[in-house]
Every structure is written in structure tokens, then in C-alpha cells.
Amino acid sequence: MSVLTRLSALAFAVVAVVSAAAAAKAPGSSLEFAVKASYLTKFGPFIHWPPGAIPDDGPARICVVGADPFGAMIDIAARGQQIDGHPLSVARMDAVDAKSAASCQIMFVGKPMAQSTADTLHAAAGLPVLTVTDRSRGVVGGIIEFVISDGRVRFDIDQAGADADGLQISAKLLALAVEVRR
């Protein structure tokens, strides 16, 4: 009961943010990133990772590589969320190599700081890591790319890329994408 109460309290907080974002015709940048942070924490249930991709005893990790546009918003959004029973945790990194990339399940690639976007994506290539970039802010190449459509935050999906990395994306999520690259 306490878990449910906490969950719903948290959910209320997140949805309040989302609703606020949806209410605005042209989302302000903080609202826009609040929505994106919320989305990042919600992709998990619609993705199927290969066995062993998530450590049995550890949390599932969302890594924010490069510039972090979310700040505390993503920590709030991730609180109480889970992937396949693993609690979500958020990690921030300036740069990644293949090894550190493998410790992430979802990797948001922000504007480049210590490492180029291409290098970051390259480090994660071939690993079961759901890479997310923000096309609306000029960063491209992730399996999922945020776009703004009709003034709302939507996304494109690169299904071929997901396949190459051994990830299966739920048809429900694909149905919601603005564009799916196969």
C-alpha cells in the first residue's frame, strides 16, 4: 500500500509537469525538458533488453552523456520508476568508452562536451543500450530521436539500429513514433 501511495504521489508529480507542458501551446524550454526527462524514464517498459543486459542485482541506469539539459527534473522523474523490476538510477558522464557505455541501459546523448556525438554513439554501438538524441536541439544519430511535432514533444525511432544492438521495441511505442526507420 505504501509503495502504491508513493508511486501515485510520484506519478502525480510527473504527470502534473507533463500536463503543464501539454497545456502550453509553445512549450517553454524548462517544460520541454521536463517532458523529455519524463519520456526518458518511460521508454523502459516498451523496450525488451536481451538477457543479461541488465545486471541481476543492480539498478537499471539512465546515463546522461555530455551536456545535461534536465538537471534535477530527471532525478525526480526516475524516482520510483523501474525496468523489468529493476529500480531506475540516473548517472551523468562527460564521455564514455565501450566499457562504461555497457553499464547503461538508456543513454541520452546531450550536446557534446568532452567527446563528440559520433564518438559517444560509436562507443555504444553494438551494445544493448537504447541511445536517445535530441534532433530538435541538433543532436542526431540515436535509436530514438526527440522531435517537436505540432508544438508537442514526439520522437522518431530507428528500428534497424535497435535491431543491430539487439533491442526489441514494442509495437505500441512504434505506433506512437512520428517516423520509424526500418
Added chain:
Amino acid sequence: MPLTRLSLARGIVARPGAAIVLALALLAASVVLAFHNEQVSRQEDVQQLIVQSRILGGSVAAALAFDDRATAQEYVDALRANPEIDAAGVYALDGHRFAGFSTADAPLPAINRITKPREDASEIEITAPVVQNGTVLGSVYLRAPIEPWTRRLSRYVGIGIIVVMAAMLIAGLGSSYAAASEANRRIKAEMEARQAAEDALRQSRKMEAMGQLTGGVAHDFNNLLMAASSGLELLDRTNDPKRRERLRQGIREALDRGAKLTQQLLTFARRSPVNPEAIYLGKRIATLRDLLDRSLREDITVAIDFPSDLWPVKVDVAQFEVAVLNIAVNARDAMPNGGIIAITARNVPASDGEPDRVELSVRDEGTGMPPELIEKVFEPFFTTKGVGHGTGLGLSQVYGFARGTGGTVRIDSIEGEGTVVSLLLPRSLEAPPRAAELSENPCIAEDRTCLVLLAEDDAQVADIVVQMLVELGYEVRHVDDAEAALELIDNGLPADVLLSDMVMPGEMGGLDLARAARRRRPELPVLLMTGYSATASAAAEEDIPLLTKPFGIEALGSELSRLIDMKE
């Protein structure tokens, strides 16, 4: 057991009250069934709605997670096509409405809470969480109207009418079945009563027939007793030899008739000792003519015409003669004004599976008889003559005789023109023995006296037989029983023939005596006499010669001489 169950069911239906109870039970059962169906159907509706809510929840999961109201609304709107759902909603995790519709007057709730399915008289409400991979994303709400009870009831009206009609039908059938089985019972009782009446009638007819028979036989016997006794009385009173001869003749005829009567009765009872022998019918013409002339009236002419090449037949001669006599007597009675009785014979060669046969026909010029009568004349006790004029056994004896010899009897009759009765007797393959010289005592020819040992318990019969034997020139030694006869044989009595009655008092009968005598003196000829005996056929089987009582002196003489000749 199914029969028992069936009859039980019949028994229940047979009572009209039970049929009505059965019909009411049927009604009650259908009401209970309808109520139960309604419950089940309601549960099914709820179950179906739960499934719908899960489908909706699954479909809108992503739209809910990623804030896509348009898509969520599209999914919800798909349910508008379902007339069984009048409101559907998708709610975010905080319980606020995200998408939905309501076609009914009642709007969607603004906030949704997960509860158990709720039912009331008019609607069902279902809530379900939206879960993706263990993560709760929101909830859905579905509302389905429940058909008003009037509408539901109207759905059962058709079936209800059928059930009521079936119940009425059962009640109706039950009462009509009860009526039918009651009628059936009455008919059965009536049939039984009729059967009993018929049995009684049959019994009384049998008694009537018995009365007729005994009456007829008694009358015939009375007549011949009258003739014999008065003949004897008259015999004592006259010394005129001519008159005495006529009286003796009359007495003899009366006795012959008595003998024939008993013979007929025995034949009818199928107990007459049968002594078939192969004969040529032609050789019997003289005897037959003699017999018929004595039995028929003077205005009847008998014409006998047998061809000389007739095949032999194997019959009991006495029975054959009685049969011909019976037919002739009927012919006589059919010609009250006199006429000709033509007796002819011919060979009938084998055909149609029948063997070679000899046909003997007796034709009269009498009144004839209608066809329906022909069918009946062979029945015992059937007679067209009045009481005291016929026993109804005559043609029955003819029939019994013909069947007994393996032959048959046929009647052709034309009313007003006459009747032909034909005896068809199978041809005998045995050749008849050559006629022996009649009754000469062979011992006399050899100039000696032969001794006959006679065993006979009946003093009167013994007396007569002794006189016959003496007349034939034999010496006689008479004893009363078998034991005495055997003792004499053991003591070396030089008997030439043993003549014995078959039924005698004491432990030994005639047959036993014959066997015992044969063991002691195998060459000693034995001749048995019997009037009526079940052991007669046993004697025939053991090849012991048999004389049937009553017999005449000629028959006795010829049989004795035959036996003595054979011995030598």
C-alpha cells in the same frame, strides 16, 4: 429395467393429477433455468467487459505514457462501435481523465479509481489499471448498460409460451392416456370373459359329442343284445332245425356287429392291434361280397370289379374290411330308395412324389353332399344321421385306417348325383404268401392226435376255445395261468402247440409265458390271443403269431395248422 422405468412413467402419466403436477414441475424448472441463465449471462457480460478493459488498457499504454491524447482517443473511439458499451475512459496515473466518450446521458466520471466491478439494475462499471511490463501507467473505465428487465423478460416470452404449451400438452396427453388405458383394461377384461365363455361352450360341445357317441353306441349294442338274447330264447323254444338255423344266423350277425363296433371304437382310439399283411385285394372279393350282402339292404346291388393285375397292398385285413363296410354303409344310407354300389380298383403309378398306389373306389348313386360337408365327414363324432343311427365314427375309422397304412382317402361328391369315396393304399413290395389250404388239422392226416396246451383265465372264453379245438380234432389241456402252463411244460407235457391269452392274472403275462416256453422248448410253436392289449405290438416285434379276439374257428384252425406245418 428400462421396461420397469417405462411402465413407472406410464403409471405416472396415467393419472391426470400426476400429469398436471408434472406440467407444473416443468414450468417451475424452466423458470429456475431462465433465472440461472440470466445470472450466467450477467457474469459473462462482466467477464467480457473485463476483457475489453484489458484490451483497451494495453492499446492505450504507450499513448498514456507519452501523452498522446489523440492516439488514446482513437483507441477509445473504436469502442463506440460496440453497442454494449455506452461509456469508456482512459485516465492518467493521477486519476484524471485523459481520453474517453459517453453515449449515454450519464457523463464519464472526471476522476477514476480502481475498484471492483460494480453492478446495479441498469449498468455495469469496470475499472482496470493500465500496466506495461509491470509499470502502472494509468487506468481505464468502461460502463455497459444492462437491458431493462422488461426487455429481458420479453426475450423469454417465446420460450415461455412453448414451455406452457408443452406443459398443457403433457397434461392433455396424460389425461387421454389415462382414458385410453382404462378403455384398454376394460377390453382386456371383456376378452378374458369371452375366452372363458368360449372354453365353457367348447367343453359343453365335447360333452354333447360324448353323449351322442355313448348314446349311439349304447343304442347299437342294445339292438344287437336284443337280437342275440331274444334269438337265444327262441332257440330254446323251437326244435325246428330250419328255424333254429335261422335263429343261429341272426345271433351270429348280431355278435358280428358287436365285434365290429368295438373294433371301430378301438381303431378310433388308435389302440387296435394292427396286424398288417401283404394281400391281393382281388383275393378278398368273395369275403367282401359276403360281408356286404349281409350288412346292406336287399334293394342295394353291389357290383365289384377288380382287374386281375392289381398290385399287392399291405393292410390289416380286418380293418380293411371294416373300412370298406363303413364306406358301403354310408353309400347305402345315401340311397334310401335303393341303387347300385360300384366297388372298383385300379393301379395308380407313381407321380408327383407319390409312390405306386392302389386305388379302391366305392361309388353310389345317392344324394351326394355339399362341399362344406365333405370337409367335416372325417371328423370323429360327425354324423348327419340322427341319434341312434350313427356314431359318427365310420368315416373317421376309414380315415384312420388309410393314414395308418401310409395311404389317404378322397371324397368326390355331386349333390343329387352321388358320391365316390376312394382309398389310396401304397403298393406293397412284399409278395403276399400263397394261400394256405384251409384249416385241415395236419395231425389227422398223419393219423395221430396233437395236444394243445391252452392258458386262458377267462372261463367262458376258455370253454369256447376248448370246444373249437375239440371240433378241430385237437386234444386240449387247459390251465388258468402262465405259471401252471410253465409247470406242465417243465414236467414234460408233450404239447404240440402252446395257445395263450396275452393278459392273465399272476406275475406272468402271455408274452412272458411265450418267452419262457421258447427258452425251454425252442421248437414248441406258440400262438397268442388278445382282444385289446398294449403289448400286442410287442408280440409282433418278437415275431410271435397273434390271433385277434374275437376270432372264428376257421381262423384258429388255419393258424394252428400253419404253425404245426412249419414245425415239421
